[in-house]
Amino acid sequence: MADHKHGEMNIDVQEKTFNGFVKAVTWSSVVILFVLVFIALVNG
Template identity: 50%
Template sequence: MAEHKHGSMDISAQEKTFEGFITFTIRTVIVILCLVIFMAIFNS
C-alpha cells in the first residue's frame, strides 16, 4: 500500500468545481425568489 501524506493531494479541480456549484446554486435561488416575488405582486 502506498504511503499517504495528509494534505499533499492537489485539490484545485475539486475547489473549482465546488465554487462553480455554489455560484450556480446562489444564482438559481435568486432567480427563484425574484419569480416568486413577481408572481406575488402581479397575481391578482
C-alpha cells in the same frame, strides 16, 4: 498500499467545481426568489 501524506493532493479542480456549484445554487436561489416575488405581485 502507498503511504498517505496529509495535504499533498492537488485539489484545485475539486475546489473550482465546488465554487462553481455554490455559485450556481446561489444564482438559482436568487432567480427563483425574484420569480416568486414577481408572481406574487402580478397576481396581487
